[in-house]
Amino acid sequence: MTGVRMKRAYIVSPWVMGIFLIVFNLSAFPQDLMPKDALGWLKAMREAMHNLAYQATVVYSRDNQIQALKLSRVIQEGVVKEHLQALNDPLREVVRDGDKVTCYFPDRQAMIVEYRQGNDSLFVHFPWEWQQKQGIYQFNLGHIGHVAGRPAQEIVVVPLDKYRYPRRIWLDTETKLPLKLELLNHDGGILEAVVVTDIQLGKGVEKIATVPRESDQTWKIVDRKVIPLKDKRWQLSFLPPGFNEVLRTRRLDPIDQRPIDHILVSDGIASVSIYIKQGDDRGFDPGNKKLGAVNTYSKQVGDFYITVLGDVPPETVRAIANGVRLATGTTAS
């Protein structure tokens, strides 16, 4: 009897074990791939955005306006090609081919060509753990829901001071690509949002066109040359905690050919650009112009016109602009 029972047990157990393993694998395998915390999710997102090809329809909203966009990204022979096109007027497009970026403006029959400086090694990967430790941002796991019909994990990025905006990011649980992004004001109102409504991955995507719909020889072409700037005659006496200088370049204003110095600072999440142009440029004067979450502030400093622009609150751009100083004992040129 005991032998029979043992024999049955011996016969049954592989089936039980097999079924158990299959069930265990089906449920546990994806769980093993899931990042453990919000920072893990953000790292996975960064990885996915660098390595995956996709085509998506995206809805962008700001200031009570909605724009439908088509976003495509492929990697051909190691070169990243991206194409973002507006599907409604003014039908603008941005095409990236490696380090070359071309912006098409059919409404002005103009295209702006810009070359990115340096290579990927210059990319700054801000250590988010450091930001969390320093009390700049807190990264929290939110709910799991659905975006574009796909399961998505919500990540909540909470700034711990008034100098930056909170964000919510929804990441595809399978690919880790961002499916939705919201920039919020401090009252929780949405300043800007990007939502993927449809996404295609893998085969078929690599054949996407990166040629804009219309352009001809009558278009104005602004080919912008940018040179790295080593001198630090312009100093930023105020930066919010966690903000660091990322790059310093000089370009020529395509309108009057005068040099414009550009300093970019970032905390790894938000970025702010400081533009310094010689001369009285009050005719430009964007004042306190606002575009979604992007705020600007301009002021005249001696013979120079300072414009600060970034996806941070108006108080932050104003404070940074007021801290721009010409280093003592130097003259600007």
Place this chain on the structure above:
Amino acid sequence: MQDDVNWKLSLLLDDELDTKEAIQLLERIHQDPELLDKWCCYNTMSQAMRFGSMVQPDKAFMNRIRASLAATELPQSPTPSTSTSTSFPIKQILFPLALAASVATVTVLLTKQWNDSELYPSTTVKAVASQSSDSSSRLAAVTSFTENTSPETIPRQPVQTQHHYSRFEDYLIAHSEGSLYTTGPQDMLSYARIVSHDGR
């Protein structure tokens, strides 16, 4: 032919017409009331596009401007022109045209400001302006608004031209490119701002 004139008007407006053609076109505008209307209209539309509103001054208002321009003596240049190559003095052509276009533009700007005043309520102005359908009295109402409102409550309305918007877009593009150095989901967002920016 008509398209050609429209195209040239557009180029003139954008300061892209060469000098010789510009002078020829200005002569035509000076002599052709319909073309003058169109020129004023183009200026108005251009300003409206830049400032986000489209309020066309009424025809009677424009006629009054034209009549008053006809009755206005042109100012004499303090120094006599030494140029003999141009039979038609360019300043004499430009002055009334520029004045007409400017008046049309100012009307649009003030009307825009009047529209904006609804965002910054000033009940007396709204009451006066909303009861008035006549452009000139609307102008008066707006002037009154401008004079009676403290600078803090008036929205900033810098007079900008098309290329200035290009510079703002230049700044946005450079900012977006720079932001790539920090990488992240904002990549998508920064370029979405550029393609969806309508130049206003």
